[in-house]
Amino acid sequence: xxxxxxxxxxxxxxxxxxxxxxxxxxxxxxxxxxxxxxxxxxxxxxxxxxxxxxxxxxxxxxxxxxxxxxxxxxxxxxxxxxxxxxxxxxxxxxxxxxxxxxxxxxxxxxxxxxxxxxxxxxxxxxxxxxxxxxxxxxxxxxxxxxxxxxxxxxxxxxxxxxxxxxxxxxxxxxxxxxxxxxxxxxxxxxxxxxxxxxxxxxxxxx
Amino acid sequence: xxxxxxxxxxxxxxxxxxxxxxxxxxxxxxxxxxxxxxxxxxxxxxxxxxxxxxxxxxxxxxxxxxxxxx
Numbered sequence: 001x002x003x004x005x006x007x008x009x010x011x012x013x014x015x016x017x018x019x020x021x022x023x024x025x026x027x028x029x030x031x032x033x034x035x036x037x038x039x040x041x042x043x044x045x046x047x048x049x050x051x052x053x054x055x056x057x058x059x060x061x062x063x064x065x066x067x068x069x070x071x072x073x074x075x076x077x078x079x080x081x082x083x084x085x086x087x088x089x090x091x092x093x094x095x096x097x098x099x100x101x102x103x104x105x106x107x108x109x110x111x112x113x114x115x116x117x118x119x120x121x122x123x124x125x126x127x128x129x130x131x132x133x134x135x136x137x138x139x140x141x142x143x144x145x146x147x148x149x150x151x152x153x154x155x156x157x158x159x160x161x162x163x164x165x166x167x168x169x170x171x172x173x174x175x176x177x178x179x180x181x182x183x184x185x186x187x188x189x190x191x192x193x194x195x196x197x198x199x200x201x202x203x204x205x206x
Numbered sequence: 207x208x209x210x211x212x213x214x215x216x217x218x219x220x221x222x223x224x225x226x227x228x229x230x231x232x233x234x235x236x237x238x239x240x241x242x243x244x245x246x247x248x249x250x251x252x253x254x255x256x257x258x259x260x261x262x263x264x265x266x267x268x269x270x271x272x273x274x275x276x
Contacts, residue, residue, distance in 0.1 A: 084249060101214075120230050137234040138227045154231040155246070157238060166237040188219035192226060196233045 068146040072110040078125065080134075080151045087134070087156060088125070095126040096149055098141045099199075107141070107149050114143040120199040122206070123156065133159050135203050137196070164204055171197035 038057065045054040066077075078096055080088035096107045099121025107114075118139045125132045139153035174193030181187040216226045235246045250272075257267035 120234070135234065137231040154227050155234045157234065157242070161238050161242045163237055163239045163243075170233065170237060184219040185221065188216045188221055189229065191215055192229050193233060196230050197237075200234070200237055 066146050066148060073147045074109060075147075076107060076109045076111075077148045078151065079148070080123075080125070080153070080156070082153055082156055091125075091127075093125050093127045096151070097122075097124045097126070098151060099123060099136060100141065105141075107143055109147040111143045111147070111149075113145045114141070116141045116143075118151075118153065120196045122159075122199075122203045123151065123153070133203075135159060135162060135200060159203060162200060162204060167197055167200045167204065171201060 041057075042054045045052075075092040075094065076096060078088050078091045078093050079086070080091070094108075098105050098107065098116065099118055100116040101119045102116070104121070105114075105116060118136055118141055120137055121135070123134045123136050125134075134153075134156040135158075136153040137155040139151065139156075141152075142150040144150075170193065174190050174197060178187065178190035178194055181190045214226075217223075231250075235243065235250070238246060253269075253271040253273055255267040255269045257264040259265070
């Protein structure tokens, strides 16, 4: 496995006349340093300082990235985190629907690696027959090639914690502010208010 | 060569993504039911002191706080 790593590192440097372009490997495909360390580095270290143990690199202390399985996994592993807590940590689910800026995006196992910016909206986690819904204020969703999905949100609340009266009040307040706004910044803030409250509204009613 | 990437409305109004995200989060927090609302608002309170440094010496610090002065 490590002979492969050195071979890849060497072929990467020889970019002279080749008919096919050398493809740069993704980090998920390269054999990781893991516990034994990078073979090429250790080889060159031993030439220079044979009596001293080679130093450990930071990647040797880290858990290696879960490898991309060759067969399509049956479940999606979701890490749904907030700044102050991890809602879901390595939870195995069937599907997640995230509110991306380009629309509601469904993520299934084997989804193409994606980075999606999220807009205020509904996130639903589907596991068998259970659907857990959260309202997200904004954030990002990263889908990796090994069917791991990382969803980062600033605020995520289950729908039953939202007060509908406050939502209606906020919506009317910001719609009014939008029509009376003068500067670009005021207009933008009012528009954000309208967007968030209408998203909250549709999440509660939908 | 003009950039053709579509900018979100808040970016063209001079707002950064972090400001936008924080505004969205604050609006959502305001729409929560009690006790979750006070819990969420309390969690986000900050209290810190900032001082600029000139010639290797700190100047008078300014205290920025969400907790009311007692």
